[in-house]
Amino acid sequence: MKVIDTANNIAALAAKMARPKVISAYPITPQTTIVEKLAQYVESGELKSEFIRVESEHSAMASCIGAEATGVRTFTATSSHGLLLMHEMLHWAALARLPIVMVNINRAIGPGWSIWSDCNDSVAQRDTGWLQFYCSSNQEVFDTVIQAYRVAEHKDVQLPVMINYDGFILSHTSMPAEIPSQEEIDSFLPEYSPEWKLDTDNPITHGNIIGPEYYMEVRYDMHMSQQKAKKVIKDVDREWAEKFGRSYGGLIEKYRCDDADTVIVSYGAMGAEAHASVDELRKRGEKVGLARLRVFRPFPKEEMKEIAENSELIVIDRNISPGMEGAMATEIKATVGTNIKQFIAGLGGRDVTYRDIVRMYELAKENKDGWYSVEVE
Amino acid sequence: MPLTEVVFYGRGGQGAVTAANLLASAALKSGNEGVQAFPLFGAERRGAPVKAFARISDTKIYLRSQIYFPDIVVILDTGIMDTVNVTSGLKEEGTVLMNTPRSPEEIDMPFRVATVDATGIAIENKILVGGIPVVNTPIIGALPKLMDNLTIGAVREAIIERWGKNAGEKNADAAEKAYEGVRIK
Numbered sequence: 173m174k175v176i177d178t179a180n181n182i183a184a185l186a187a188k189m190a191r192p193k194v195i196s197a198y199p200i201t202p203q204t205t206i207v208e209k210l211a212q213y214v215e216s217g218e219l220k221s222e223f224i225r226v227e228s229e230h231s232a233m234a235s236c237i238g239a240e241a242t243g244v245r246t247f248t249a250t251s252s253h254g255l256l257l258m259h260e261m262l263h264w265a266a267l268a269r270l271p272i273v274m275v276n277i278n279r280a281i282g283p284g285w286s287i288w289s290d291c292n293d294s295v296a297q298r299d300t301g302w303l304q305f306y307c308s309s310n311q312e313v314f315d316t317v318i319q320a321y322r323v324a325e326h327k328d329v330q331l332p333v334m335i336n337y338d339g340f341i342l343s344h345t346s347m348p349a350e351i352p353s354q355e356e357i358d359s360f361l362p363e364y365s366p367e368w369k370l371d372t373d374n375p376i377t378h379g380n381i382i383g384p385e386y387y388m389e390v391r392y393d394m395h396m397s398q399q400k401a402k403k404v405i406k407d408v409d410r411e412w413a414e415k416f417g418r419s420y421g422g423l424i425e426k427y428r429c430d431d432a433d434t435v436i437v438s439y440g441a442m443g444a445e446a447h448a449s450v451d452e453l454r455k456r457g458e459k460v461g462l463a464r465l466r467v468f469r470p471f472p473k474e475e476m477k478e479i480a481e482n483s484e485l486i487v488i489d490r491n492i493s494p495g496m497e498g499a500m501a502t503e504i505k506a507t508v509g510t511n512i513k514q515f516i517a518g519l520g521g522r523d524v525t526y527r528d529i530v531r532m533y534e535l536a537k538e539n540k541d542g543w544y545s546v547e548v549e
Numbered sequence: 550m551p552l553t554e555v556v557f558y559g560r561g562g563q564g565a566v567t568a569a570n571l572l573a574s575a576a577l578k579s580g581n582e583g584v585q586a587f588p589l590f591g592a593e594r595r596g597a598p599v600k601a602f603a604r605i606s607d608t609k610i611y612l613r614s615q616i617y618f619p620d621i622v623v624i625l626d627t628g629i630m631d632t633v634n635v636t637s638g639l640k641e642e643g644t645v646l647m648n649t650p651r652s653p654e655e656i657d658m659p660f661r662v663a664t665v666d667a668t669g670i671a672i673e674n675k676i677l678v679g680g681i682p683v684v685n686t687p688i689i690g691a692l693p694k695l696m697d698n699l700t701i702g703a704v705r706e707a708i709i710e711r712w713g714k715n716a717g718e719k720n721a722d723a724a725e726k727a728y729e730g731v732r733i734k
Contacts, residue, residue: 176574176584288590308613340590341613346570347585348577447611521590525614 173351179310179342182349183249183275183335184209186317188219189357190273193244196224196235201287202339203251203277210247229254233261233272240270241378243369245321248272251339252279252293259297265332266301266394268379271324272332273317274302278440278490279339280520288521289338291440291491294468295499297334301394303401304468307337308444310347312420315412321361322408328400330367338441338490340521352416360415398470405467423472425464426479428454432461434536435479436529437504438488439465442518446488448526453533460533465500473507480508486536488529488544490518517544552583552606553696554616558635559625562595564685568623569601571689571707576605578703583610598629605698621695624648625667625684636660644695646731648684653734665691665731674723683720690724691731701728 175182184206187195195214199207213219224235229250236246250258255276265272276294280286294304303323307313313335320333337343352360370378382390406422413419425443428450429435436446443464453460463479465472479485485508489498496502501514513536518524522545532544555572559565566588573586583606593599602616618638624630624647636645636658645660648667656662671682686708693701704724709717 174577176570176577338613340587344590345585345587345613346573347610348582441613444611445613523614525617526612528614 173353174348175351176346176348177310178205178344178346179307179313179337180205180277180344181209182310182314183317184213185351186314187247187249187275188213189354190245190247190318190321190361191219191358191363192221192247194222194224194236194239194246195248196226196232196239196246197248197250198226198229198232198254200229200251200254202279202343203249203254203275205343206249206275229257230261233258233265236272236274237261237265237268237270240265240272241268241370243364243366243371245364246272247274249275249277251277252281255293255297256281259300262297262300262302262332264379267390269330269394270332271321271330273320273324273335274332275313275317275335275337277339277343278336286520287339289341289441289490290519290521291336292519294334294336295491295493298469298499301331301398302469303329303331303333303398305333305335305466306439306443306468307335307342307466308440308464310342310345311349311418313337313342314349314351315416315418315420318357318361319408319412321364323401323404325364326401326404327367329397329404331394331397331401336440341441350416350418356415360412402470402472420466423467424475424479425466427462427464429461429463429479429483431459432483433459434486434533435461435463435483436486436488436533437463437465437500438529439468439500440490442488442490442524442529445524445526446529449529449533452526452530458533468500468503471503471507476504476507485512486533486541487512487514488524488532489514489516490524492516492519513541515541515544551608552604552610553621553698554619555603555605555621555623556616556619557601557603557623557625558629558633559599559601559685560595560629561593561597561599562681563599563625564683565599565601565625568625568685568689569603571686571704571711572603572692572699573605574710575689575703575707576603576699578706579698579700581605581607581698583608585610585612589615598633605696607698619643621646621692623688623692625688646688646691646695648688653732656734661734663691663695663731663733665727667727670723670726670730674719674726676720676723686720687723687727690727693728694731694733701725704728
C-alpha cells in the first residue's frame with residue numbers, strides 16, 4: 173500500500189507494525205506528533221500495547237529499560253533537549269544490553285531557543301553504546317524502524333538503536349512511502365524472543381556492582397557487539413531488499429561513486445539533497461559522487477577507507493564539536509587521514525540547498541573549507 | 550514535466566499547508582512518482598502570513614530544501630500581497646494563481662496570471678468553518694488547468710479521502726467549480 177504522510181506519522185505507523193508491548197514517551201517539538209499518533213493507536217485498540225505516561229524523558233527511557241528487561245519489545249521517541257535529559261539512561265540501556273528502539277528527531281540545542289534541525293543532540297550521545305542511524309526519506313524512516321528491531325534484538329548485537337532524522341525537514345514533510353502488509357512485517361520481524369529477561373519465577377540480579385576484575389570485559393563485549401552489528405545491519409538491509417525491493421547500501425549509500433574523483437560525504441536530509449548537487453556537477457563534467465552515511469555507530473571504517481582510496485572527500489556536517497570540528501569529519505579523518513575538505517552547514521535548521529552543496533564543492537576545489545554561509549564581523 | 554515547484558501563500562488558519570498536502574496527494578494519484586509537501590517550518594499563528602510548499606515530479610525527489618524559484622505561486626489571500634512579495638523568485642515563465650473575483654486581465658503582473666473566486670465558491674457551496682469560507686479546497690481545483698501532471702479526478706479523490714464522503718463530496722464539488730471557473734490570461 174502506498175501512503176503519503178509525514179515522517180513522524182510514518183515512524184508511528186512503523187512502530188505500531190513492529191508491535192511493541194510497551195511504549196513510553198514524553199512529547200517535545202518536533203517529535204510530538206509521533207506520541208500523539210501512538211497514543212491514538214493504543215487508545216483505539218489498534219495497537220495492543222501499554223502506553224506509560226511519564227513526567228520527563230529521563231523517566232520515559234527508564235520505563236523502557238524496565239519494560240524491556242522483562243523481555244518485551246519497547247518503543248520511544250524524543251528530540252533535542254529531551255534526548256539530552258535521557259543521557260544517563262541511554263548509557264544504562266546500552267550497558268544493560270537492552271535492544272530498545274528509539275526515534276530521535278534531530279533538533280538544535282538551545283539557548284538561543286531553536287526547534288529546527290541539527291544533529292548536535294544525537295552526536296552528543298555518540299559514546300553511549302547506542303547504534304545510530306540517520307535517515308534521508310520518509311520511506312527510509314519506515315524501513316529503518318522495522319529493520320532496527322531485527323538489528324537490536326540480534327543475538328550478536330543486543331544493543332539499543334537510535335533512528336535519527338531532521339526536525340521539520342523530514343518530520344513534518346509529506347512524502348510517499350510503500351507500506352508492506354502487517355503479515356509481511358510479522359514474517360520479517362517475528363515476536364521478540366529475548367536472550368534473557370527478568371522473571372519472578374527464576375529471579376536473577378542484573379546490573380549489580382562489578383569490580384575492576386570484570387568491568388573491562390563488559391565494555392569489551394559491548395564494543396565487539398558494535399563491530400558485529402556492521403554485518404548484521406548489512407545482512408538485514410540485504411534481506412529487506414530481497415523481500416521489499418529497497419536497499420540503503422547497508423552502512424553507507426553510494427551514488428555515482430564508481431568513477432568519482434571527489435566524493436561528497438553527508439547524512440540525513442543533506443545526504444538526500446546532495447543527489448541533486450552531484451547531478452548538477454556531473455552535467456558540468458565534474459566527476460563527483462555522494463556517500464550518504466547511514467550509520468554513525470558502529471562507524472563504517474572499512475567502507476569509508478574504500479571510498480577514500482580513489483576519491484578525495486568533502487565532508488558536510490550538520491553539527492559542531494566546539495573547539496574541534498564537525499563530528500563526522502573527526503571520525504572520517506581518524507579513518508582515512510587528514511587530507512579532506514570539511515564544512516559545517518545547516519545548524520539550527522538553516523536551509524542547505526543543492527546549490528549550496530555545489531558551492532561547497534567549488535570552494536573545496538579552491539582549497540577552501542570551514543563554516544558555510546556564516547557572516548560574523 | 551520533470552519537476553514542478555509550487556509555493557502557497559495564505560494566512561494561518563486558511564489551510565495553506567493542507568492545500569499543499571492535498572496537491573501532493575492528488576499528484577501521487579495522478580501517477581507522479583515524486584511528490585512532497587511541507588510548511589515553512591516555524592510557529593504558526595492564526596491570521597499571520599504563512600507559506601507552504603509542494604513538489605511534483607515524474608521521478609523520485611531528493612530535494613529537501615525550501616523552494617526559492619517556484620513554477621507556480623498560489624495566493625489564498627490577496628491581502629498579504631501588501632506585505633509579502635509573493636512573486637519573489639517566480640520563474641519568468643511561471644504562473645500566479647490568485648483567489649480573487651477579479652479577472653486576470655485586471656491584474657498587472659509580468660507573469661501568466663490565473664484567477665478564481667475561491668471565497669465566492671466556498672460561500673456558494675456552503676463550505677464554512679466557524680462561519681469562515683474554506684478556500685483551500687476550491688483553489689486546488691484550479692490547479693489541474695495550470696499543470697500537465699495533475700487531474701481534477703485525482704484532486705476530487707484526494708479531497709474525499711481526507712474528509713470522508715459527506716464533507717469530502719461538498720469540498721470536491723467546490724474544487725470542480727473552481728476547475729471550471731478558473732480564468733487564465
